[in-house]
Amino acid sequence: MNLLQLALKNISGNSFRSGVVSLCAFLVAAFALTTTLLMRGAETSLRLALDRLGADIVVVPAGSEAKIESALLMGVPVKFWMPEDNVHKIAAIPGIEAVSPQLYLATLTGASCCSVSDMFMIAYDPLTDFTIQPWLEQNFGDDLRLGEVVGGSYISATEGDQNIKIYGYLVTLKANLEPTGTGLDQSMFFTFNTAYDIASKSATQADEQLVIPPDSISAVLIKAAPGSDLYALSAHIMREVSDVTPILSSNMFQSYRQQMTGLLKTILVIMAITWGLSIVLIGLIFSMAANERRKELGVIRAIGATRRFVFQSLLMEASLLAFAGGATGIALSVLSVTIFRNLLISSLGFPFLLPSPAVLFLQIGIGLVLALFSVNLAALFPAIKISRQDPAIAMRE
Amino acid sequence: MIKLDDIIKDYSLGKGSSVSAVRGVSLQINPGEFVIIVGRSGSGKTTLLNLTAGLTRPTSGTVLLDGINLWSLSDKQQSHLRSQKIGFVFQFPSLLPTLTVYENVVLPTVFSTKLNPAQISERAKLLINQVGLGEKLVAFPRQLSAGQQQRVVIARALMNQPEVLLADEPTSNLDERTELEIMDLFRDLHLSLGITIVMVTHTRQLVSYGTRAIEMAEGRIVNGNHRE
């Protein structure tokens, strides 16, 4: 028999007490990991969405800032327009390397039921685009043809192997992009030509016509020249072009960031309280246990155990309980966040992406270490006290 | 050989006051003796036994075990010595409730042993059979009577083949018949193993089991051959 086996026997000897300590470790680990998964996942989503956007500045009609953020992050379809001429005005501004217009369209609500409803469609100009084109060239070596689309990770073909019907028009799903965890996963990208073709044919083929106002675009994506002052550029754009708002990509999703920060602060406070209370409760339980087992520990000192053995024995029990509770909490946390991800996104109002296996492994490790540290910290003082006690005094009535 | 030299043990009661449990006791116990220390409750006999085993530090005086001053050793050395040379039988039920009879008996080998696992198993089963509980190997303490539990404690005390067996009122919680059975067991062990036994008791009638009797009162030896 060894220290581990002895500790296991002692744990099973009082299941209620062991259960309470494990439960505290469970709560600490589950809470910590869930918070980490949500917050870091949200940050990753935002970063990937911005990377996908590829632009330094996005110019939208004034008052549409919130709409475009909802569209990109949460996949809420939007429609807003500004004159196409804005592209030329912006292109003429010094310090701008490239500009590319985009059209934002939406499918009919429930049009293709049960695959993806309310799709957010982004039409781009292949002559000037610098976001989708590079990805297409890297993966396919050529552009999208008329009627071809690229979908976010959630888009799937509903008509046969490769086709999707939108506004009565059959498009071919050429490929799916990598997941971002944001509304871009429910988006579809195609060229301006495809957009206009869909619009013109929807008059006869669709239940509701897709209307694209003439000479209109929804947004202008800007790539700044290296070393440009983005704030100065934005100010210049607002002077040159009326009724528009330039949004710096670094400022994009500010409202979501604020929402996340607010939520994070609340969660951290709750977590700190939970952690503190758990430490106190575990400390009390171990003190009670050490006191109750005072005679027993005195006996094992009498038959040859060192003070160190008694100390290690108590901490071994603490560690085993922490590991059991912590591992269960972590497993449940990962499982719940993974399978309830869509519900969480819908409830919290911001997206998050689950981390890669390597990062998840690291976060799990940190969660376990936190659980182990917390329980051992709580058990430390009672363990020191009882191990230092005179065995004769410990065994007295 | 056990030698206690002018041992004093005071317990602090707080606020500057203390009580003397042992007042200047000198005692030598030779190998192979069966010494019975009698005295009323509070006479200091249990404290004397605890001092002998190194379970409590004397306020002054020395405790020598085979010429080694117990309190000159580190905790690790002292625990090792205690594990190897001393077996302890307690007054109260001292088996670990979460361990079986077998696991309780092998417990001392967790702290130190000269035996390999097969030898440990063999010796444990032998001892459990010797104390008459061969069929109770996997029983838990709660499934045994007080007398049976005490037999297991004796088996545990002998596991590491100690030179000295210290017994602190081992029969005080037992009925008369079981008490005599346990005392017979002690005598048989003394005769068969030649082990040194130091036993404290408040029952004068048990004095006849020993080779020497010592009486204590108010922390001092008042009667008996306490010095060679």
Added chain:
Amino acid sequence: MRKLMGGISIVLALVIGILPAFTDCQSQGRSLELANGKTVPMKCHWTGIASIGVAVPLGLVGLSEILSKRKETFNILSMFGVVLGALAILFPTVLIGVCANPDMVCNMIMKPALILSGTLAVGASMIFFVSTRKTMEPAA
């Protein structure tokens, strides 16, 4: 221990059996319209029906675990718990499935709830099975 496991099985059976009725698309008023104009329920509805087929035996397993007197019976019941829990996971994922749209209630609530309940049923049954077997084996 047996009463605890039995209680857990009954609670999970209730979740598996009842929750889909309120979280499939049919309950939200959404059905599939065929080309001929007929309306039929979608996959998630059939997953919900199948889940009842898992829930009822799981509930009976739970009841039997509470009433079982023999450890061997309890072990067999635990194994049933593992199988039924696995089915609760497989129906919404592999065997039948739910709607593909991540925003649909069957995807957001029903499927994850069934997976979670099934996982808990499998996990708890396995833990109790192993610990019961340990108490059945003689110690050293």
